[in-house]
Amino acid sequence: MKLEVQDLRKKFGGFEALRGVSFSIPSGKTLALLGPSGCGKTTTLRVIAGLLKPDSGRILFDGEDVTELPPRQRNIGMVFQSPALFPNFTVRENIAFPLEARGKKPEEISRRVKEVTEMVELSGLEERRPHELSRGQQQRVAIGRAIASEVKLLLLDEPLTALDAGLRAEISSTIRMIQRKLGITTIYVTHDQLEAFAMGDFIATMFDGTIDAYADAQTMYAKPPTEKTARFLGFVNRLETSAEHLDPETIRLVFPGGEFKMKWHGSKTAGKVAVLFRPEDASISLEGEGLLDGELSSSMFAGRNTVTRVKTSQGMIECAGNDSSQYQAISGMAGRKVTVKIDLNKALLIETGKT
Amino acid sequence: MSLTRRLLILTPFFLFLFLFYIIPLLFLIGNVNQNDFISVLSDDYIHRLFYGTLAQAVLSTLITLILSLPVAFFLAKYSFKGKRVLEYVLLTTFFVPGFTIAEGLIVLLGEKGIINSLLSQLLATGEPVVKILYSIWAVVLAHVIYYVPLATLILEQGFSSVNQDLVDAARVFSGSTLRVFKTVYLNFLTPYMGAASLLVFAFSFITYSTPMLVGGRFTTLEVEIYATKFKPVSSSIALLQLLLTLLVSIIIILFREKYYAPFSTSRPVEEPVSRLFSSPSGILLAAYVAFIYVFELTPVAIPVISPFLETGRSFPGLFKELYDFKFGFGLSFNEVLFQSLSIALIVSAVSTLLSVAIVWSSKLSGGILEKIVSILMALPLTMSRSSLALGILLSYGFGVTRLYGSWILMTIGQSAVVVPLAARIIEASWSRVVKEYREAADAHGATAFFRLVRVEMPLIMPAVVASLLMAFSSSLSDFTFSTFFSTLNLMTLPVAVNLLIDYRRLNLALALTSLLTMLVIIVETAGSQFSKERLRLI
Structure with a gap:
């Protein structure tokens, strides 16, 4: 029925x-x-x-x-x-x-x-x-x-x-x-x-x-x-950035740590977008390999993984992509400069307005 | 459902209201002569009666509250084996017929009563020492004995509702016992103290059997209505008393709706009773509680056990004498017994059936109508019974029907006050039938009637049995309608007790009181075993 x-x-x-x-x-x-x-x-x-x-x-x-x-x-x-x-x-x-x-x-x-x-x-x-x-x-x-x-x-x-x-x-x-x-x-x-x-x-x-x-x-x-x-549904992290169309199906996102190309079926003109992603799709790097710089605010052992909070120019970012074996190395490093790595293929892009 | 349909569903309630209250009260009002009413309002004798009624009610309330507080604290604060039994034993005093306590006081405080005999021997005066019987003080004392259990139970709920975390917090931050009491206990207790005071006041204000039996020359408005029942002025006094008691009832209902919402405690406050004996104040409290139990139970126990203790005559012999007793006008005791039991059975069945119909229809109509029914059904609980009895006498006794002298009139009167009580027992039980059971029945295809028969009735059956038993015992104990409607050919057991006292046959009166009290205690105990809702009436 x-x-x-x-x-x-x-x-x-x-x-x-x-x-x-x-x-x-x-x-x-x-x-x-x-x-x-x-x-x-x-x-x-x-x-x-x-x-x-x-x-x-x-x-x-x-x-x-x-x-x-x-x-x-x-x-x-x-x-x-x-x-x-x-x-x-x-x-x-x-x-x-x-x-x-x-x-x-x-x-x-x-x-x-x-x-x-x-x-x-x-x-x-x-x-x-x-x-x-x-x-x-x-x-x-x-x-x-x-x-x-x-x-x-x-x-x-x-x-x-x-x-x-x-x-x-x-x-x-x-x-x-x-x-x-x-x-x-x-x-x-x-x-x-x-x-x-x-x-x-x-x-x-x-x-x-x-x-x-x-x-x-x-x-x-x-x-x-x-x-x-x-x-x-868990996309708790939000970054704002600018997007530029390279061709009708591809856009380029610009972050302080580099650029990222991805498939996109939204507006064809360049503009501001919000990037939303889940904590498990983000991790921290001590070697500066990420897209975004920040300062480690806290870390917590969560069984399967290590959950960290990173203070960035765009607000607090929660990361759960580091596994629990990294907890010992990360704990006690509050205040240290880190970069945030994001799996943007799993991220969600929302158009917020034109530039 | 449309409003018209919801109102139609409420037919059982409207029928009850119309037949048992509106018609009698319209007849009562119709019988009031305007000049009589004005003269009643300015009559010095009525003023004295009013002030006397008010004074005994206020005194009864204050003393009851003061005596109850420590007992309630003890019962709420300390845990021990047999606590529920102890609580129930205390409540026995509240469940027994009012005239049992009055007779207990007669035996204890009469000129040749137990206390005066002991004291005059002890002091070698040869004169009675305590002379409070047949005065306002005897009435107040009887009320205090009767209502301490009621107030204790309400205040115990108040003490139990006190959040122990708040008490601990207040102790940590303030330290002063007085401040802890003011900031925590008083805050939690106030609604319960208000509820207890209002109920004791209202019940004392409509007192009837107590002043009649132990008030002597002191009388109340309720008794005056009876004393003048065949005089035109009676309707005016009844109307005045009706208005006064309606005002009290409305205040109680407003209080209940606005303030009396029982709290739930986050942590039990009970401590082992052994801690009580570790300090002098604790020992004092235990001694006080023991004293209150003696104070409460003695006037009940005396009329119950004294026939067994009478020297020279066995109890079966005494009962046989009672059974064969013929009242002066030809009615024998066994006829009175048969009439009384028959009326109690009929009242019990009629009241319970009506209550189930009223509660079911009010639940079906739902919403604001259910609330209105609940409020209107609470009104009669503290309303003047003498006024209602007079209204019923005028309407069905000598008005639309001529039932004076018929058991039907007695049944109408007793049912009028029992139905609201029975409805409250059934309503409380019905409300506890989880809403989801009803919704599950509806969602799975049940009609309202199928749901009633298959789901709701089986679940509320213990409350139905409890209300049958409560109605039976209330009818057996009823004094007001019994005295109003008894004739030379129709009489109930409480009236027989009263007559036996008048005939100076105190031994027979005590034997009958003993039987009646034991019967009521057994029925009430059985009722409370079936359903705890009986206690929720309080």
């Missing part, structure tokens, strides 16, 4: 939680809705589920307007942050709940419960109650309940947040497997980038009640469409 969300708006008192949210998801694909806490992700999800009524805007399931329909008529499945399993029900009863609510026949309910229990790997635990299950098993029951009835749309509201790292990997792979097997159009809400890239065919970033960027997962990771999204 193709989902279209058109210009959703929702106010809580004076607070504007959704300010014109629009996006669409092709049938059978997963959209990861990524953003910081309080940006409106869960509100968007609850409006799509019908648990909240929008002030304006439309929700279309395969072109049919469902905005005014109550949740029970939307045929959706939902997994909440806490498993929200009915504590007085067994595993079987929890999974059967959506089928009973939709008035299915007992034999159909038993058949479907058996299928789903196997799918979420809970066979043998059908008669247990939620408090007799581990947190991971509880979340599996919640997933089972969400897909028990043949739903058109699966909504997942940060389902891994309360789980530890090991369980997260286990449950996320179950969700991905089920989603692919059943081909259900899915929205996965999260504030965690890794989860978003692991789960989503498409990623939409959301800030302050609006969608900031929307792209397929690979594009979103490598070349985020907006500066705000880029910064949220």
Whole structure:
């Protein structure tokens, strides 16, 4: 089922939680809705589920307007942050709940419960109650309940947040497997980038009640469409420099430490650009081989690598490209002149204005 | 959902409000003669009654608060085995019928009571030494005994809410105990002290059975409404008392909405009780707490155990005498027992059903309407019961229906005050049903009714059982509606206690009080085992 969300708006008192949210998801694909806490992700999800009524805007399931329909008529499945399993029900009863609510026949309910229990790997635990299950098993029951009835749309509201790292990997792979097997159009809400890239065919970033960027997962990771999204996705370093076109597809960037040529499909006239890059794409050199001079401000051992902060004429630059074996050599050198090496092939260029 | 539909959903609430409050109060107001009301406002006797009622309420509040503070501090600060039991034992005094404590005071402080017998022997005076029974002081004393547990429980929450990190910070930076108390404790305690004071004041202001039994010539506005119930002036006094108690109720609700938001502490403040005995002030506190427990439990224990201690007669023998007792007008005790239990069962069922319907409809209507229902349901808790009883008598007793002398009238009266209590127990439990359960049910295709039956009702069932039990015990203990609506053919157990005292059959009155009190304690204990929400009423 193709989902279209058109210009959703929702106010809580004076607070504007959704300010014109629009996006669409092709049938059978997963959209990861990524953003910081309080940006409106869960509100968007609850409006799509019908648990909240929008002030304006439309929700279309395969072109049919469902905005005014109550949740029970939307045929959706939902997994909440806490498993929200009915504590007085067994595993079987929890999974059967959506089928009973939709008035299915007992034999159909038993058949479907058996299928789903196997799918979420809970066979043998059908008669247990939620408090007799581990947190991971509880979340599996919640997933089972969400897909028990043949739903058109699966909504997942940060389902891994309360789980530890090991369980997260286990449950996320179950969700991905089920989603692919059943081909259900899915929205996965999260504030965690890794989860978003692991789960989503498409990623939409959301800030302050609006969608900031929307792209397929690979594009979103490598070349985020907006500066705000880029910064949220880890492009925390920013340099301003001038660019000059050498030919229609190549530009030259000028840094104090040298020039750099790269592919470019932006404006054909020369101008100022901002270069954004991730800390892991920058490292420091004590031998003056970098593009930018600076003074080492601090260094920190971070396990796999060494994280340094370098004070430059363009502000503080964070580098994580030096591995941890270099920590001993770097530590205690605060104040020393260094140069910053940047892997500009992985950097993002944003036009900021003409010269 | 449209406003009209949300209002329609609230039909159970509007029906309850209309039938149990608006009609009786309209009849009461309709029965007020303007000249009577003006003369009541300027009548010296009514002024004296008002000031007397006010004075006993203020005195009861102040003394209760002062006595409760150290006990609350002890219970909040120190941890020990059996602490929950100790808290519950203290609360027993609050749950027993008001007349149990009044009778306890009669046995203890009467001219030939335990205390006066001991003191006159000790001092060889041959005269009673303590002469506070049948005066305002006996009323105040009974209130203090009755409300210390209530105030202690509220203040204990206040002390428990104090953030120990702030106390430590204040100690480090200031050092002065007084400054620590002023800057930290007082700040946290003020809302709780306000809540405790307002509730004790409001309950003391509408006191009824206590002044009737131990007030002697001292009386209150509530009792005066009863005393004049068949005179035209009664409606005017009732209207005045209704307005006064509504004002107090509104102040309580405004206070609750604005200031009373229980804090949560970041670090438990409890210390092992053994530390208490390492300093003289700690030992003094422990001794004080022990004294308060004796002070609280003696007036409850005396009426309960005295029938067992009576020499020359076994308790079964005493009970048989009670069972065979015939009141002067022909009604026998066993008929009273049957009537009282039947009415309690009916009130229990009706109130709980109505409460579930009201809470469910208010939750469905949601938003501001849910809030309005919650506020309106809180209003009757501290409203004048005598005024309501008179209104019900005028409307359903002799007005639209002629039910005076019927058990239905008793059921209407008792249900009117029990429904708001039961609704609060159920509402508190319903609010604790995690929102996500409801949303999960909705998201997975449940209708509101399917969700109620399959998800919400099973989850709130302990609170429903607790409210059934609470309603049953409240009906058994009720004194106000029982005295207003009892006739020669219809009577409840509390009225029988009152009559037995009037007949000077104190041994039988005590035997009946003992039975009734034990029954109420058992029912209340069972209720609190089913649901902690019963305590949340406080």
